[in-house]
Amino acid sequence: MNLPNSITLARLFLTVIYVVAASIPGNAAAWVALAAFVIAAATDWLDGYLARKLNLVTALGKLLDPLVDKILVCAAFVHLSLEHLCPMWVTILIIGREFLVTGLRQIAVERGIVMAADRWGKWKATFQMVFVIAALLWLCLPADAPVFLRGLRWCVDPAQFATPALMWIALFLTCLSGWNYLRASWGFFVEPPARR
Numbered sequence: 087m088n089l090p091n092s093i094t095l096a097r098l099f100l101t102v103i104y105v106v107a108a109s110i111p112g113n114a115a116a117w118v119a120l121a122a123f124v125i126a127a128a129t130d131w132l133d134g135y136l137a138r139k140l141n142l143v144t145a146l147g148k149l150l151d152p153l154v155d156k157i158l159v160c161a162a163f164v165h166l167s168l169e170h171l172c173p174m175w176v177t178i179l180i181i182g183r184e185f186l187v188t189g190l191r192q193i194a195v196e197r198g199i200v201m202a203a204d205r206w207g208k209w210k211a212t213f214q215m216v217f218v219i220a221a222l223l224w225l226c227l228p229a230d231a232p233v234f235l236r237g238l239r240w241c242v243d244p245a246q247f248a249t250p251a252l253m254w255i256a257l258f259l260t261c262l263s264g265w266n267y268l269r270a271s272w273g274f275f276v277e278p279p280a281r282r
Contacts, residue, residue, distance in 0.1 A: 090137035093129050094150045100126040101158045108165045113228065119165075120222040126158055127215045155211070156184045162218040171221045171244055176257055180214070183264040190271045197274070204266055210259035217252035224249065 087095075100122045107119035133151060137143045160181050166172040187207075220242045227239040242249050 088137075088142045088144065088147075089140070090133040090142050091144065091147050091150060093133040093136070094147065094154055097126045097129045097133070097158065098150075098154045100129070101154065101161060104158070105161050105165075108161075113226065116222070116226045120219070120226050123158070123162060123215075123222060124219060127219070130155055130158075130211070130215075152188075156188070159211070159214055159218075160184060163214075166218065166221050169221075169225060171224065171249075172253060176253065179257065180260050183260050186264055187267050190267050190274070193274050194271060204263060206259055206263040206266055210256065210263045213252060213256035213259055217249065217256050220249045220252055 104119050104122040104126065107115045107122060133147070137147055160177075163172055163177040163180050167174045167177045221244070223238065224242045224244060227235055227242070229239075231239050240246060244250060
């Protein structure tokens with residue numbers, strides 16, 4: 087088990103902590119959920135960087151890294167839907183896109199083709215995580231928050247502009263990157279012409 091793969095597994099453990107903390111009522115648990123998600127989101131970049139930098143890219147890492155990312159993001163969006171901070175149909179679209187891309191990549195692997203993440207997919211992941219962090223901050227900061235935190239609470243207030251804007255941008259990029267994957271793999275669904 088090399089260092090990048092260990093970091094990936096640590097992110098899976100942080101996802102478990104996030105899910106457990108998000109299931110417990112109370113402000114302390116909300117802060118634990120936020121901290122677990124932020125650290126997990128940070129390791130999403132770190133493990134890939136170290137794997138490439140140290141030449142430690144493995145088949146296990148290629149399997150675990152995107153799988154753990156999807157578990158983390160899907161868990162977060164389900165949680166936010168239950169907290170009424172994200173419409174359920176948005177969560178369903180995001181989870182559906184992840185299943186679609188996973189399936190397309192599997193078909194590509196079986197045909198000896200590597201479907202690398204495109205730039206829109208990377209921006210999608212960034213905006214999804216920033217939206218989740220903003221929404222979790224809203225859950226953490228009470229109405230009687232200290233004065234120096236009230237400005238931050240106002241910024242992440244779902245009734246204001248920033249947090250909903252982040253969600254809509256994340257949704258747009260989710261659909262766009264999903265469409266790009268589908269378009270790039272369209273040939274998988276077209277049978278070759280029969281030979282005479």
